[in-house]
Amino acid sequence: DTGVSQDPRHKITKRGQNVTFRCDPISEHNRLYWYRQTLGQGPEFLTYFQNEAQLEKSRLLSDRFSAERPKGSFSTLEIQRTEQGDSAMYLCASSSPGQGVGYTFGSGTRLTVV
Amino acid sequence: SQQGEEDPQALSIQEGENATMNCSYKTSINNLQWYRQNSGRGLVHLILIRSNEREKHSGRLRVTLDTSKKSSSLLITASRAADTASYFCATDAWGGGSNYKLTFGKGTLLTVNP
Numbered sequence: 001d002t003g004v005s006q007d008p009r010h011k012i013t014k015r016g017q018n019v020t021f022r023c024d025p026i027s028e029h030n031r032l033y034w035y036r037q038t039l040g041q042g043p044e045f046l047t048y049f050q051n052e053a054q055l056e057k058s059r060l061l062s063d064r065f066s067a068e069r070p071k072g073s074f075s076t077l078e079i080q081r082t083e084q085g086d087s088a089m090y091l092c093a094s095s096s097p098g099q100g101v102g103y104t105f106g107s108g109t110r111l112t113v114v
Numbered sequence: 115s116q117q118g119e120e121d122p123q124a125l126s127i128q129e130g131e132n133a134t135m136n137c138s139y140k141t142s143i144n145n146l147q148w149y150r151q152n153s154g155r156g157l158v159h160l161i162l163i164r165s166n167e168r169e170k171h172s173g174r175l176r177v178t179l180d181t182s183k184k185s186s187s188l189l190i191t192a193s194r195a196a197d198t199a200s201y202f203c204a205t206d207a208w209g210g211g212s213n214y215k216l217t218f219g220k221g222t223l224l225t226v227n228p
Contacts, residue, residue, distance in 0.1 A: 004156075033215070042202050042218035043157070056215065091156060102147055102159035103216065110154070 004106035006092050012112045013082055020078045021109045025094030032075050033103065034067055035091040036060065043091055049075060082113045120203055120222040128227050133190045135222040137203030138183075144206045146179055147216065148188050151200045160188075160201075193226045200224070 005024040013019050025032050030051050035043035046065070048056045051072035061067075064082075069075040079086055089110050093103035121136045137146070145164045149157040163170045163179045163186065170177045176189040190197055200223050204216040 006156075035218075040220070042204075042220050045215055045217065048215055089154075093157075102162050103149075103157075104159065105149075105156035107156045 004092055004094055004104050006090075006106035006109050008109055009107065010110050010112075012114060015084060015113055016081055018078065018080045019082060019111065020076055021090055021092075021111075023075045023077070023092030023106060024073075025075070025092070026096075026104055027073075029094035029096050029104070030072065031095045031097070032069055033093045033095075034075070034077050035093065037089045037091055037108070038087075046077075046090075079111075082111075084113045087111055087113045120201070120219045122222060123220070124223045124225070126225040126227065127193055129193060129195055131193055131226075133193050133197070133224055133226070135188045135201050135203075135224070137186045137188070137219055139186075139203070139205045139219075140184065141205075141207050143181070146177075146186050147204045147206070148175075148177060148186075149202045149204060149218075151202065151221070153199075157202065190224075193224075195226050195228045198224060198226045 007022045032049040034046040036046055037043045045058050046061050047067045049069040052069050064080045067077045089108045091105055091108045093105045095101050095103050119138050127133055143165050145162055147162045148160045150160055151157045161172045161175055161177050163177050174191045179186045200221040202218050202221045204218045
């Protein structure tokens with residue numbers, strides 16, 4: 001297992017289109033997180049899964065955003081009717097069970113909405 | 115919302131010098147973590163310090179934590195050009211329902227000049 005994989009690395013889409021990103025976590029990690037990062041800022045929490053259950057969603061996650069983690073393995077993040085303000089780096093991270101563990105991040109998907 | 119605040123926002127030093135970055139946070143925490151991010155890439159976990167620890171070392175990294183002042187510092191000794199990156203502190207807030215969710219600061223951009 002080589003780490004957390006995200007696909008695609010870059011996505012350019014027109015405003016109003018739907019986009020879907022995929023994240024493959026480290027296989028033995030049961031926790032999976034999505035973050036969004038804009039230029040010059042730190043990552044902002046979007047949502048969190050423990051196994052297949054989505055346990056927390058940020059208020060940043062409007063109803064245009066939906067995330068799934070079927071079977072507790074890979075996860076997808078979909079943005080419907082994209083807006084220019086959605087342009088950002090979308091980061092996925094996973095962590096193993098237990099307290100006091102660090103996250104392993106993927107390289108991110110950079111979304112540009114034109 | 116971002117809980118951690120790094121200081122300074124940017125730091126430029128010469129190779130071989132030490133670099134110190136500070137982080138302040140607002141709420142009680144379980145642990146505090148430091149991450150590095152190279153331009154346009156994902157974050158890499160550097161070190162984790164628990165709320166009952168005061169100092170921790172890992173290679174050229176030294177982290178301190180002062181829970182009474184709600185602050186932490188990251189010291190990188192004998193810096194190298196390859197240390198050039200953004201450094202983020204992240205807190206795992208104390209209390210039920212945190213779901214081990216990390217809250218990141220805005221980061222310190224470190225430039226090490228050869």
